Amino acid sequence: MSYYEAAYYKNKRKNSMNKDEEKSFISKLFSTSDRGIQGSTGRIYPRSRLIGLILAVILVIYGFTFIKKDGAGSSELSNGSFYSVIFDAGSTGSRIHVYTFTKETGKLELLDELFEQVKPGLSSYAEDIPGAIKSIDDLLQHAKDKIPSSQWADTPLELKATAGLRLLKPEQAEGILDGVRKLLKDSPFKVGDNAVEIMEGSDEGINAWMTINFLLGSLGGSGLEHTVPTIDLGGGSMQLTFHPKEDGTSASAPEGYVLQKTAFGDTFDIYTHSYLGLGLMSAREQLFGGPPSDGSKIVVQSPCFKQGKSITWSNAKHDYEITGSEGGYQACLGMASSAVNKNNIDKPKEIINGEIFAFSYFFDRASEAGLIDAENGGKTKVQSFRQAAEKACSSDDSSEWQCTDLCLISAILDAFGLPEDQNLQIAKKINGAETQWTLGDSFHLM
Numbered sequence: 001m002s003y004y005e006a007a008y009y010k011n012k013r014k015n016s017m018n019k020d021e022e023k024s025f026i027s028k029l030f031s032t033s034d035r036g037i038q039g040s041t042g043r044i045y046p047r048s049r050l051i052g053l054i055l056a057v058i059l060v061i062y063g064f065t066f067i068k069k070d071g072a073g074s075s076e077l078s079n080g081s082f083y084s085v086i087f088d089a090g091s092t093g094s095r096i097h098v099y100t101f102t103k104e105t106g107k108l109e110l111l112d113e114l115f116e117q118v119k120p121g122l123s124s125y126a127e128d129i130p131g132a133i134k135s136i137d138d139l140l141q142h143a144k145d146k147i148p149s150s151q152w153a154d155t156p157l158e159l160k161a162t163a164g165l166r167l168l169k170p171e172q173a174e175g176i177l178d179g180v181r182k183l184l185k186d187s188p189f190k191v192g193d194n195a196v197e198i199m200e201g202s203d204e205g206i207n208a209w210m211t212i213n214f215l216l217g218s219l220g221g222s223g224l225e226h227t228v229p230t231i232d233l234g235g236g237s238m239q240l241t242f243h244p245k246e247d248g249t250s251a252s253a254p255e256g257y258v259l260q261k262t263a264f265g266d267t268f269d270i271y272t273h274s275y276l277g278l279g280l281m282s283a284r285e286q287l288f289g290g291p292p293s294d295g296s297k298i299v300v301q302s303p304c305f306k307q308g309k310s311i312t313w314s315n316a317k318h319d320y321e322i323t324g325s326e327g328g329y330q331a332c333l334g335m336a337s338s339a340v341n342k343n344n345i346d347k348p349k350e351i352i353n354g355e356i357f358a359f360s361y362f363f364d365r366a367s368e369a370g371l372i373d374a375e376n377g378g379k380t381k382v383q384s385f386r387q388a389a390e391k392a393c394s395s396d397d398s399s400e401w402q403c404t405d406l407c408l409i410s411a412i413l414d415a416f417g418l419p420e421d422q423n424l425q426i427a428k429k430i431n432g433a434e435t436q437w438t439l440g441d442s443f444h445l446m
Contacts, residue, residue: 009304072304085157086438091164091235093119096139123164156445157189160199163236201274205239210440215430220264236279241272286339303327329393336407347417377427
């Protein structure tokens, strides 16, 4: 039974018991039998019944007022639940995650997640700071609607920007963050001094790994030996993260790739690296010879599109005019591999032939290609992406970007040294919760 199902039935039993107690109280209050409230003997006479009726009405009115005042009602306040609010200011959009937790069983449990998003991302507002602020303010309202007002002041809130703002000029990124920081500092939630900032790529990878392994039941549950490596393919960057279990992994890793982390009472090593510029949108730019250094439009021919096909595309204010050319799958995959391999990707041997959890754009593109279930995700192989890329590059029915993106994903998996028959577990949600770094970020706030 999942966390959500357990919490649902537990609260249902509790609410049922409360209703039974209320019925018992009311029936005794108006009873004309020989036994009164709390088992006292004697008859309840009409005047006492009138007083009881008045008291009952007052209690009903008070209860209604309390529920209305606190939005979600006293049931959410009485079951030991608490909240966190995390904004993910990504390269392609901004998202809000409102998490509801409990520790009633003695360990942390996730009861619910509210998820909403807006597009474009904050990096698109380099010349429009009021627009950036409004995009976050619109999302903030969802947190106010979800969380009882009596708990706003105790609910921690953070906004972490990822690769999109890292790619802007520092003065542009800081101008946006200053505006958003003031908005959130003035909000009724608990906002720390460092709550609004650009997140380090290593933190993004670690928090995503913590999210996945918490939802799978290993982190804070069955133990670190059962944790799985994760690859998070975002729009602007990609992260590989895992807990080294083999001798020699940490020693052979490049400097700075292995860090020490403490979570759920355990202190352990964690291998993580963020490849800025190898998120799917940024990888496209590299494939087309970008990003432009002077802000001018890049005009390019690409075998990743059908000959004669012409499209325009923009990413992070960089403009491209792309015309399809001869070559098809083999030429597109070759260009994708050249672009990816310029980024000097490390090949840790420990992740080869083991279980790997891949998500974000891995899920989107695998779902579009029919490699996994569009709702529940599933397991596929490395070679399946290559086969899907070949099919997309030769088909007139595939979507516009399938050939390009599947070739880039195939090149990335190959750059890690993964064999073609290696399994990849891919999902957008686990037990109803989004597979994003935001949940992992919540843990250090508790």
